[in-house]
Amino acid sequence: xxxxxxxxxxxxxxxxxxxxxxxxxxxxxxxxxxxxxxxxxxxxxxxxxxxxxxxxxxxxxxxxxxxxxxxxxxxxxxxxxxxxxxxxxxxxxxxxxxxxxxxxxxxxxxxxxxxxxxxxxxxxxxxxxxxxxxxxxxxxxxxxxxxxxxxxxxxxxxxxxxxxxxxxxxxxxxxxxxxxxxxxxxxxxxxxxxxxxxxxxxxxxxxxxxxxxxxxxxxxxxxxxxxxxxxxxxxxxxxxxxxxxxxxxxxxxxxxxxxxxxxxxxxxxxxxxxxxxxxxxxxxxxxxxxxxxxxxxxxxxxxxxxxxxxxxxxxxxxxxxxxxxx
Amino acid sequence: xxxxxxxxxxxxxxxxxxxxxxxxxxxxxxxxxxxxxxxxxxxxxxxxxxxxxxxxxxxxxxxxxxxxxxxxxxxxxxxxxxxxxxxxxxxxxxxxxxxxxxxxxxxxxxxxxxxxxxxxxxxxxxxxxxxxxxxxxxxxxxxxxxxxxxxxxxxxxxxxxxxxxxxxxxxxxxxxxxxxxxxxxxxxxxxxxxxxxxxxxxxxxxxxxxxxxxxxxxxxxxxxxxxxxxxxxxxxxxxxxxxxxxxxxxxxxxxxxxxxxxxxxxxxxxxxxxxxxxxxxxxxxxxxxxxxxxxxxxxxxxxxxxxxxxxxxxxxxxxxxxxxxx
Numbered sequence: 001x002x003x004x005x006x007x008x009x010x011x012x013x014x015x016x017x018x019x020x021x022x023x024x025x026x027x028x029x030x031x032x033x034x035x036x037x038x039x040x041x042x043x044x045x046x047x048x049x050x051x052x053x054x055x056x057x058x059x060x061x062x063x064x065x066x067x068x069x070x071x072x073x074x075x076x077x078x079x080x081x082x083x084x085x086x087x088x089x090x091x092x093x094x095x096x097x098x099x100x101x102x103x104x105x106x107x108x109x110x111x112x113x114x115x116x117x118x119x120x121x122x123x124x125x126x127x128x129x130x131x132x133x134x135x136x137x138x139x140x141x142x143x144x145x146x147x148x149x150x151x152x153x154x155x156x157x158x159x160x161x162x163x164x165x166x167x168x169x170x171x172x173x174x175x176x177x178x179x180x181x182x183x184x185x186x187x188x189x190x191x192x193x194x195x196x197x198x199x200x201x202x203x204x205x206x207x208x209x210x211x212x213x214x215x216x217x218x219x220x221x222x223x224x225x226x227x228x229x230x231x232x233x234x235x236x237x238x239x240x241x242x243x244x245x246x247x248x249x250x251x252x253x254x255x256x257x258x259x260x261x262x263x264x265x266x267x268x269x270x271x272x273x274x275x276x277x278x279x280x281x282x283x284x285x286x287x288x289x290x291x292x293x294x295x296x297x298x299x300x301x302x303x304x305x306x307x308x309x310x311x312x313x314x315x316x317x318x319x320x321x322x323x324x325x326x
Numbered sequence: 327x328x329x330x331x332x333x334x335x336x337x338x339x340x341x342x343x344x345x346x347x348x349x350x351x352x353x354x355x356x357x358x359x360x361x362x363x364x365x366x367x368x369x370x371x372x373x374x375x376x377x378x379x380x381x382x383x384x385x386x387x388x389x390x391x392x393x394x395x396x397x398x399x400x401x402x403x404x405x406x407x408x409x410x411x412x413x414x415x416x417x418x419x420x421x422x423x424x425x426x427x428x429x430x431x432x433x434x435x436x437x438x439x440x441x442x443x444x445x446x447x448x449x450x451x452x453x454x455x456x457x458x459x460x461x462x463x464x465x466x467x468x469x470x471x472x473x474x475x476x477x478x479x480x481x482x483x484x485x486x487x488x489x490x491x492x493x494x495x496x497x498x499x500x501x502x503x504x505x506x507x508x509x510x511x512x513x514x515x516x517x518x519x520x521x522x523x524x525x526x527x528x529x530x531x532x533x534x535x536x537x538x539x540x541x542x543x544x545x546x547x548x549x550x551x552x553x554x555x556x557x558x559x560x561x562x563x564x565x566x567x568x569x570x571x572x573x574x575x576x577x578x579x580x581x582x583x584x585x586x587x588x589x590x591x592x593x594x595x596x597x598x599x600x601x602x603x604x605x606x607x608x609x610x611x612x613x614x615x616x617x618x619x620x621x622x623x624x625x626x627x628x629x630x631x632x633x634x635x636x637x638x639x640x641x642x643x644x645x646x647x648x649x650x651x652x
Contacts, residue, residue: 036640039638039639039640040638040640040641041638042638062388062389062390063388063510064388064507064510136639160486181390184389184390267633270633271629271630271633273633274629274630274632274633274639274642275625275626275629277632277639278625278628278629278632278639278642278643278646279625281639281640281642281643282643282646282647283609283612284643285643285644285647286609286612286615286647289612293608299601299604299605300601302604303597303600303601303604304597304600306600306603306604307593307596307597307599307600312365312366312367312368313365313462313600313603313604313607314362314365314366314607315366316600316604316607317604317607317608317610317611318611320604320608321608321611321612
């Protein structure tokens with residue numbers, strides 16, 4: 001029996017078939033032709049592209065900041081409000097295996113029987129464009145499958161994770177008590193993507209200091225002063241493990257959403273994201289040509305020359321691009 | 327007065343002019359034509375490409391693991407052995423400003439007067455290819471300037487940082503005492519790039535547990551079993567702030583280097599890296615075309631269509647690529 005086509009799977013996912021939804025997301029994660037087939041079938045009819053129906057919330061912060069627990073607690077808030085919600089847990093990948101070591105994580109067991117919740121880990125499988133391309137695509141798939149909210153949670157705060165978390169409508173940055181974390185957040189470029197700050201594990205010493213430090217960093221970065229956005233990210237405290245402060249976090253997300261909608265900034269943000277995404281996809285298509293160009297015997301010979309120091313890699317790249325097959 | 331050309335600056339850097347060296351590295355960091363001009367002038371004569379003279383050591387681990395302090399302590403070891411050493415501290419960048427928030431860090435003041443040490447922060451300035459392209463190029467520049475060792479230290483453990491740290495001859499992964507850190511390291515894909523593990527801050531509780539956990543993870547990942555490499559990463563403990571255990575870390579790096587040289591694996595690694603780098607540079611050249619393609623009025627109109635949900639981004643990318651100017 002032939003395996004179902006991407007469009008058959010997508011149609012089933014739209015009808016609420018969770019196994020089909022999982023398979024479509026695997027196609028998106030894997031990239032290539034099947035991902036593109038999925039992508040071209042998602043338009044406004046089901047709340048597709050960045051201007052689509054699902055509202056997206058990014059959750060980022062250093063490893064160990066309690067992002068998974070906070071996500072879990074926020075899911076409960078959203079469910080209590082009667083919305084359907086999906087979670088994408090974005091994992092960085094190894095450069096050698098092209099896959100997340102632990103694979104899909106078994107977690108958030110208390111939502112396991114709830115049809116209004118869908119949880120999924122995403123890793124790059126070494127395909128071109130990686131998570132920066134796959135994540136917005138996966139968001140559109142989840143939107144098409146009828147989820148009103150999509151939480152995008154990242155494992156770390158590397159370049160790609162910051163990029164992915166910044167591509168959402170509202171971005172929550174999570175830090176832990178103590179001065180160090182706020183500075184690390186600033187170093188990682190998180191001040192500039194944060195719409196809401198959460199000092200999690202606030203029952204530990206140093207929570208008020210962390211809060212004060214973040215406020216100072218916000219003062220220094222001149223938030224709200226030289227941009228057309230008049231939103232200053234609130235700095236909240238929470239203890240996600242007990243649920244303390246989580247309702248306030250969700251309330252801040254709702255206020256930020258209302259702000260974006262009232263000012264027209266939501267449309268602007270989504271347009272900017274659309275432009276960035278198109279550029280990225282153009283690059284992917286061109287990189288596919290690059291890979292094809294770099295695969296042959298000539299490429300292997302050039303790599304040896306470069307490794308031996310007889311040729312520089314830029315010139316090697318030029319030679320491949322000038323080759324008749326390029 | 328016209329500013330000096332990239333080749334003039336590079337020639338001065340080769341002669342030991344540190345200001346010129348800093349300027350060449352800025353060109354590399356910024357990317358584009360000047361970076362390419364620098365890159366094409368680095369070949370075997372001065373120990374250029376991955377097969378070049380400088381031996382590279384990556385240092386990675388979660389923010390707060392004490393990487394900078396360990397780097398500082400390792401620099402002292404290398405200096406005591408009479409080698410010249412350069413440090414590249416690789417910072418992730420913000421997706422919005424395209425620059426590291428804190429910029430070049432003033433640090434490691436105790437090496438400030440030592441001509442045999444050169445320290446430099448690197449951030450992506452939003453150029454194509456980013457740190458994955460700029461870092462090996464910067465290593466070649468430092469090699470040309472006569473440094474025997476280059477330490478590449480990353481701020482976090484995101485996708486790009488792991489990739490960059492994995493592109494070195496020997497990769498040190500730093501964790502802190504306690505079970506959580508070892509698991510986070512595994513999640514971030516660090517087990518697969520580690521050649522040496524260091525449990526830093528080993529004077530804190532949980533150091534032996536962290537060590538045991540890493541050994542178990544190594545057992546589980548079958549290191550040394552199903553690959554042609556018979557090196558099992560040693561798991562060491564250190565207190566970088568006091569220097570305790572640092573000599574042993576450096577000794578492990580030396581042993582790993584000897585292992586790579588004896589088995590021929592060093593040549594193999596550098597060939598693989600050269601092939602990857604060429605592919606990346608081919609992609610950069612093609613992406614430059616993508617950017618040019620995505621800059622015009624047609625691109626802006628398509629972005630609006632995508633944001634409004636009237637068109638999917640893949641189809642928008644195809645239209646741009648099919649446009650006469652592409």
